[in-house]
Amino acid sequence: MARKRKGRDISGWLVVDKPAGMTSTAVVNKVRWALQAKKAGHAGTLDPEATGVLAVALGEATKTVPYITDALKAYEFTVRLGQATNTDDAEGEVIAQSDARPDDDAIKEALNAFIGEIMQVPPKYSAVKIDGQRAYKLARDGEDFEVEARPLWVEELLMTDRPDADHVTLEMTCGKGGYVRAIARDLGEALGCFGHVTRLRRIWSGPFRAEDGLTIEQIDEMAKTPELDEHIRPLEEGLDDLPQVSCTDAGLARLRNGNPGMVITHDVEYGEECWASYDGKAVAVGRFKAGELHPSRVFNQ
Structure with missing residues (x-):
C-alpha cells in the first residue's frame, strides 16, 4: 500500500525570483518546505546560473502547469562575443575564439533570422533526451552524439544594449522549449565571431512577472507562517490563456x-x-x- 505524502493540502501559485546558483528543483523543495505543502512543481526549468521568474505550482495548481509551460515567456540576456564554449554559457570551457567584432547594425540585421518559426538545435549540455539518456550526461562522459533540431516560435528578439565591443544585451519573447544559450551560439556563428551567454534572466512567463516574485531570503523569513500564505496566488491564474x-x-x-x-x-x-x-x-x-x-x-x- 502506497504511503500517503505528508503536508498541507494547499493549491495555488507562488512566484519566485530565482537567484543564480540554485537549481529549479531546489527552489521547489524550498517552497514546499516553507509552506509545508503536500505537492509542488515548477512551470519551466531555469539553468542553475539563470535568474528570474520561476512559478511554483502547489496542489491542484500542478494540473495547470502545462498551460504556463506552453505560454509565451520573455528573457533578458547578455552575449559575450568572440568566444564559443562547450556549454554555450560562461560555465563551460572556451573551444573557439575570434577577434572579429560586429557593429550594432550587423547585430540588428542578424537578429532578423531568429524571429518567427525557427529550427533550433538545443545545446549538448541540456536536459533533452538522446536514446533515453540526458544529453548533458552524454556530453560529460565524452560521448559523440548529435542533437536534433526542433521548432521554436520567437515572437520578438531585440538588441537593448551594447555595453562594450565584447558584449550585447538582448531581449527575447518566445514560446515553449526555447534555449537562450542556443540563440547566443547561433547568433555568434551567424556573425562570424562566436558567442555564448554570460547572463540570463527570465523576466516573465505567461501571467507571472519576476518583479512580483519573492526572493529566497523572503521565503526563508516567512517560512511556515501565515504571512507566506498571503503570497499564494489563485490556481486560476495558470489558466489565463x-x-x-x-x-x-x-x-x-x-x-x-x-x-x-x-x-x-x-x-x-x-x-x-x-x-x-x-x-x-x-x-x-x-x-x-x-x-x-x-x-x-x-x-x-
Whole structure:
C-alpha cells in the first residue's frame, strides 16, 4: 500500500525570483518546505546560473502547469562575443575564439533570422533526451552524439544594449522549449565571431512577472507562517490563456465526477479548449461541445 505524502493540502501559485546558483528543483523543495505543502512543481526549468521568474505550482495548481509551460515567456540576456564554449554559457570551457567584432547594425540585421518559426538545435549540455539518456550526461562522459533540431516560435528578439565591443544585451519573447544559450551560439556563428551567454534572466512567463516574485531570503523569513500564505496566488491564474465558461448547478455536479457537464458561454467555439468555473473557482478544463464541457482535468478545490 502506497504511503500517503505528508503536508498541507494547499493549491495555488507562488512566484519566485530565482537567484543564480540554485537549481529549479531546489527552489521547489524550498517552497514546499516553507509552506509545508503536500505537492509542488515548477512551470519551466531555469539553468542553475539563470535568474528570474520561476512559478511554483502547489496542489491542484500542478494540473495547470502545462498551460504556463506552453505560454509565451520573455528573457533578458547578455552575449559575450568572440568566444564559443562547450556549454554555450560562461560555465563551460572556451573551444573557439575570434577577434572579429560586429557593429550594432550587423547585430540588428542578424537578429532578423531568429524571429518567427525557427529550427533550433538545443545545446549538448541540456536536459533533452538522446536514446533515453540526458544529453548533458552524454556530453560529460565524452560521448559523440548529435542533437536534433526542433521548432521554436520567437515572437520578438531585440538588441537593448551594447555595453562594450565584447558584449550585447538582448531581449527575447518566445514560446515553449526555447534555449537562450542556443540563440547566443547561433547568433555568434551567424556573425562570424562566436558567442555564448554570460547572463540570463527570465523576466516573465505567461501571467507571472519576476518583479512580483519573492526572493529566497523572503521565503526563508516567512517560512511556515501565515504571512507566506498571503503570497499564494489563485490556481486560476495558470489558466489565463484559456477562455472561461460558467458551470450550471447540474453541470457542476457532473464535472466534479469527471463527466461532461452543462456550461454557459457566449464566445467559445465547438471543440475549443476552455475552463469551467463556479463562483469564480476553477472546476475543470476540457473541450466545449454542444453546450457541455468534456473534462480532461478536474480540480478538487
